[in-house]
Amino acid sequence: xxxxxxxSPAREPGNSFSPMAALPKPDIILTHESDLDGLLSGLxxxxxxxxxxxxxxxxxxxxxxxxxxxxxxxRSAWVSDFCFEPRMDRPDWLILDxxxxxxxxxxxxxxxxxxxxxxxxxxxxxxAHGLGRPELDRLVHLSNVVxxxxxxxxxxxxxxxxxxxxxxxxxxxxxxxxxxxxERLLDxxxxxxxxxxxxxxxxxxxxxSKRNVVExxxxxxxxxxxxxxxxxxxxxxxxxxxxxxxxxxxxxVKSNRTVIASFRSENxxxxxxxxxxxxxxxxxxxxxxLPRSVTSLEDAVLYLRSVLAPTPEKGGSLTSLEQAFAAVxxxxxxx
Ligand SMILES: [Mn+2]
Numbered sequence: 001x002x003x004x005x006x007x008s009p010a011r012e013p014g015n016s017f018s019p020m021a022a023l024p025k026p027d028i029i030l031t032h033e034s035d036l037d038g039l040l041s042g043l044x045x046x047x048x049x050x051x052x053x054x055x056x057x058x059x060x061x062x063x064x065x066x067x068x069x070x071x072x073x074x075r076s077a078w079v080s081d082f083c084f085e086p087r088m089d090r091p092d093w094l095i096l097d098x099x100x101x102x103x104x105x106x107x108x109x110x111x112x113x114x115x116x117x118x119x120x121x122x123x124x125x126x127x128a129h130g131l132g133r134p135e136l137d138r139l140v141h142l143s144n145v146v147x148x149x150x151x152x153x154x155x156x157x158x159x160x161x162x163x164x165x166x167x168x169x170x171x172x173x174x175x176x177x178x179x180x181x182x183e184r185l186l187d188x189x190x191x192x193x194x195x196x197x198x199x200x201x202x203x204x205x206x207x208x209s210k211r212n213v214v215e216x217x218x219x220x221x222x223x224x225x226x227x228x229x230x231x232x233x234x235x236x237x238x239x240x241x242x243x244x245x246x247x248x249x250x251x252x253v254k255s256n257r258t259v260i261a262s263f264r265s266e267n268x269x270x271x272x273x274x275x276x277x278x279x280x281x282x283x284x285x286x287x288x289x290l291p292r293s294v295t296s297l298e299d300a301v302l303y304l305r306s307v308l309a310p311t312p313e314k315g316g317s318l319t320s321l322e323q324a325f326a327a328v329x330x331x332x333x334x335x
Pocket of ligand 1 (some may be wrong): 037038081117118147
């Protein structure tokens with residue numbers, strides 16, 4: 001199994017760091033909480049820090065919005081899977097990331113490649129320090145395939161099952177279950193659950209969601225989901241051009257009633273949309289946490305409409321609003 005993605009571009013000019021240079025000892029390791037890429041990145045960096053400094057460095061995970069609000073007080077840190085920003089450009093800060101950025105690294109050590117997942121960048125650094133292992137080759141390959149959404153890869157479906165582990169069980173629950181050992185994710189029994197969910201739920205969910213897309217604006221549609229993996233349902237809808245919308249948004253109400261919006265597109269529009277909600281991510285796959293005053297799907301649909309379609313045409317808005325409520329009601333009563 002090859003460790004490097006052969007299609008990835010050469011090092012970009014923003015990179016200021018060679019893998020064998022001395023690494024700054026971190027006070028903390030900071031990673032992205034929302035997906036497998038962030039989880040694996042964090043675990044790999046922790047292992048590398050243990051090898052280099054013989055210490056267990058504290059790991060902290062964030063969603064995009066909490067990351068934006070977090071003060072960066074530490075003298076030194078390793079950061080993975082977050083977009084490089086000026087506030088991170090500090091000496092003794094090591095950043096490994098693959099999100100697009102306009103910020104050049106003047107002081108920080110930046111390892112940046114938009115052709116690789118963050119977990120692959122972390123793993124390449126691990127390998128440079130003798131921490132490569134066949135199990136990790138495999139796991140990082142799968143993480144790379146799902147994070148970059150490499151649909152043509154023969155392992156794509158399996159990779160999505162791995163990715164869904166984090167979406168289904170969450171970062172810290174999985175972390176506890178595998179006791180911080182990434183290898184224990186490989187062939188984990190919970191993958192059987194993911195495969196059954198994919199086989200049974202996704203076709204049912206796709207058919208239902210396709211019939212129930214709600215207009216937010218002329219270019220943005222809300223995809224409600226009752227069952228199945230929202231990501232793969234939305235991907236199929238975009239691929240098949242099954243709706244008139246360039247951006248499709250899904251909404252997830254967390255147990256504390258905050259609402260997460262995920263935006264997907266095929267031609268780069270998703271990130272711009274997420275940024276209107278102080279969110280972030282990739283050109284075609286991005287997300288945002290909605291304000292705390294938004295606590296339900298109904299609120300969220302109205303809020304998205306108020307931000308994205310602030311001056312709807314007369315008459316058109318009423319119809320769409322009724323559609324929005326109708327869809328939400330049918331969901332509420334259909335359960
Ligand atoms: Mn990532």
